[in-house]
Amino acid sequence: MNLFSDIRALVIDSLNAMVAEGALPDGLDFANVTVEPPRDPLHGDMATNAAMVLAKPAGQKPRDIADALAGKLAEDARISSAEVAGPGFLNLRLGNAVWQGLPKAILTSGAAYGKSDMGQGKRVNVEYVSANPTGPLHVGHTRGAVFGDALASLLDYAGYDVTREYYINDGGAQVDVLARSVYLRYQEAHDLSVDWPDGSYPGDYLIEVGETLKAKVGDKFLDAPEEEWLDEVRNFATDAMMDLIRHDLGLLGVKMDKFFSEKSLYGTGLIEAAIDSLRDKGLIYRGVLEPPKGKKPEDWEPREQTLFKSTAHGDDVDRPIMKSDGSWTYFAPDIAYHYDKVQRGYDLLIDVFGADHGGYVKRMKAAVSALSDGKTPLDIKLTQLVKLFKNGEPYKMSKRAGTFVTLSDVVSEVGPDVTRFVMLTRKNDAPLDFDFDKVLEQSKDNPVFYVQYANARVHSVLRKATEAGVAVDDATLAGVDLSGMTHDSELAVARKLAEWPRLVEIAARTNEPHRVAFYLYELASDLHALWNKGNDVPELRFLQEGNTEATQAKIALARSVSVVISAGLGILGVTPVEEMR
Structure with missing residues (x-):
């Protein structure tokens, strides 16, 4: 049940009736007609822009269309009033019977209330985290992990077929640095003194890796030249780091469907195939780029390079894909990886990156557009920085990592549920x-507390009612008479509950799971307001002593709130709390 969709369908039916009667011309496009909550709740329950968007194509004044449409809508039993405002906005008020019927619909649907088929089973790949396998995940990765995982759950809830994917950056020079750092820990495990060069990874997390390497190979590598141990230690170290990363993700309840190794692109023809695909489209050429902005002429050495004509697909400049020594630039394997995703047949690609990848957005979108002939959209979401505070002071360092606060540090302090919810209390691109x-x-x-407390309050009422012998299972509550639900505070809760299915579709359409967290806070606020109102107005209390029917009616509304809160928290990856301690 989506009340806003139902009323929009009524608006469209009324417009079609006006066309049939000759009040509107044939051939009008109703795609941009919306029904949504008004900016000011005092104006009504819903508002439609129908008259405003149809006036010009219909060749009529918007207010004339609105007046005629208001008359049509008023014929429906669900509409208590339809009032024209300003130049032609139409504000609608729904009868109390609509709101009184909402708890039954929610309790009958259960967890399915709010679920959508908007995605129609389209295949979506959400790539997130994708941290270099050189150490434990830090707090910045934590935000990306939570955002990406919640987004994947939201899209799944909205009817998409979602794949959660992690791209392992194990093909660059950083994994050689990791291998050399592990080798130093391996030497330390043999009681040797070592010097840590600049740019290495001296965190304590590699101590165990070095000891494990010693247990595996003994002193085999101690006096061996680097060329004899680098490959094996690199693979060993990368596997160890990925085990650590998987463990840390598990602390947050994040499980990936697929891990894709950058290294698998090299020596397999995949990079060449991707570049050849672009070459066949006339998008690969030899050329000289203009000097970067801010470079002085004497600092610039023009040279011919192999370039991807990314400007043909919306980028600011063309991008090098091959270095002067004939090796690939870092961009080439990224192109190949996304080429692989396109070849896998996804309908939509989503990449979740840190804010430091802002300059990467246009080039990657250009590449996917070129590779898919514009058929596969790519949305790149950037997650901004997280600033940590403790005891009123910035909190910056983890002894285990050496230079940063790890994901496991955060989770050990506050738990996974608090971590996840808080990470979604701001839009992803806001600090x-x-x-x-x-x-x-x-x-x-x-x-976090405010939403969980609302759910706990509902379950407290359910327990007390059960102890008093009142049946409060969902099936029973769905059948109670709610015609006595007329107080403004009760109707406010019902109105907020009605927004849930619409909110899900908007959040999924915009790839913004933070909207769910915001909505849950607002719903909890309405529930708390109703609860507190009961302190002054006894007939609003959820437990009506000596009146089973009234108690069940009150609890039906409260239980509906719990159903929606649980669904929303499920999308966010947070476990609903039924009792506060």
Whole structure:
């Protein structure tokens, strides 16, 4: 059930009736007609822009269309009033019977309430985290992991066929640095003194890896030249780091469907196949680029390079794909990886990157557009920095990692549920302050607590009602009479519940799971307001002593809130709390 879709369907039916009667001309496009909550709730329950968007193509004044449409809509029993505002906006109020019927629909549907078939089973690949396998995940990776995982769950909830994917960056020079760093720990495991060069990875997390390597190979590599141990140690170290990364992701409840190795692109013809695909389209050429902005002429050495004509697909400049020594640039394997994703037949690709990849967006979108002939959209979501605070002071360092706070540090401090919810309390491209004290605070200012407390309050009422012998299972509550639900505070909760299916589709369409967290906070606020109102107005209390029917009616609304909160938290990857301690 999607009440906003139902009323939009009523608007479209009414417009078609006006066309049939000659009040509107044939051939009008209703695609941009919307029904949504008004900006000011005092104006009504819903508003439609139908008259405004149809006026010009219909050759009529918007207010004339709105007046005629209002008359049509008023004939429907669900509409209590249809009022024209301003130049032609139409504000609608729904009868109480509509809101009174909502809990039954929610309790009957259960967890399916709000689920959508909008995605129609289209295949979506969401790539996220994709951290270099050189150490534990840090707090920045944590935000990307939570955002990507929640987005994947949201798209699944909205009817898409979603693949969660991690791209292992194991083909570059950084894994050689990792191997050499592990080798130093391996030497230390043999009680040798070592010097750590600049640019190495001296974190304590490699101590165990070095010891494990010693247990595996003994002193085999101690006096061996680098060329004899580098490949084996590189593979060993990469596997160890990926095991650590998988473990850390598991702390957050993140499970990938696929891990794709960059190394698998080399020596297999995959990079060559991707570049040949672009070459066949006339997009690979030899040329000289203009000097980068800000470079002085004397600093610039023009040279002929092999270039991808990315400007043909919306990029600012063409991009090098091959170095002067004939080796690939870092961009070439990225092109090949996305070529592989296109070849796998996805309908939509989504990449979740850190904010430092902002300059990467246009070139990668250009590559996917070229590789797919514009048929496969790519959406790149950037996650901004996370600033950590503890005891009012910036919190910056982890002894185990050496230079940063790890994902496991954060989860060990506040738990996975708090971590996940807080990471979604800001839009992905906005900076996020994470205060270890405030995220555990039991107050309205802490959205995690506020939402969980609302759910716990509902379950407290359910337990008390059960103890009093009142049946409060969902099937029973779905059948109760809610005609007495007329107070503004109760109707406010019902109106907010009605927004859930619409919110899901908007969030999925825009790839913005933070909207779910925002909505849950608003729904919890309405529930808490109703609860507090009951302190002054006894007939609003969920437990009506001596009146089973009234108690069940009140609890039906509260239980509906719990159903939606649980569904929303499920999308965010957060476990609903039924009791606060």
